[in-house]
Amino acid sequence: DTEVTQTPKHLVMGMTNKKSLKCEQHMGHRAMYWYKQKAKKPPELMFVYSYEKLSINESVPSRFSPECPNSSLLNLHLHALQPEDSALYLCASSQVTGSNQPQHFGDGTRLSIL
């Protein structure tokens, strides 16, 4: 079992739908991350939150909208996605950004866009 919990595990949605991915951690970490991972590829960073503030947006299209309601929760709101957005979306957390601290990953949400 991982210490970072992501829901749902699987999501199938049409291109006109609006859905949200959720991530939760209770380790007291102040940095949280969203990654996108295509099959047989490494994770690619999308967003970084540090102390509940968005610190990095790696040129992600606006159809992905992150939200950090509090230090334990991270959401990713999805709207008008494209088929190429189908991927595994991973959430991670660490004590703080940078430093010599590892990141802890959830098991991801496998997203399929019809």
Next chain:
Amino acid sequence: SQQGEEDPQALSIQEGENATMNCSYKTSINNLQWYRQNSGRGLVHLILIRSNEREKHSGRLRVTLDTSKKSSSLLITASRAADTASYFCATLDQTGANNLFFGTGTRLTVIP
């Protein structure tokens, strides 16, 4: 791109043998980390080596770092079927962005 390269892309060995994976990166780093990913799961942190360290051990894992060559290796000794997974190196750069950049990964298969 700051993404690192790993080789081999895929490695298949018999249980009990040693597995060596190599990672090369492009920028000056703060540290280098290795992660394992089982199929359909998230990544699990294995070991972190700082830029001023040359070698580190953790159980059956041995990591080396050569900052002059911008390369690292992960050795898994006495492999087990449960070690079957993808292994990624990840670097924390010194540019100030403090982002992790993952290598391309090595898919390890350990045959019982």
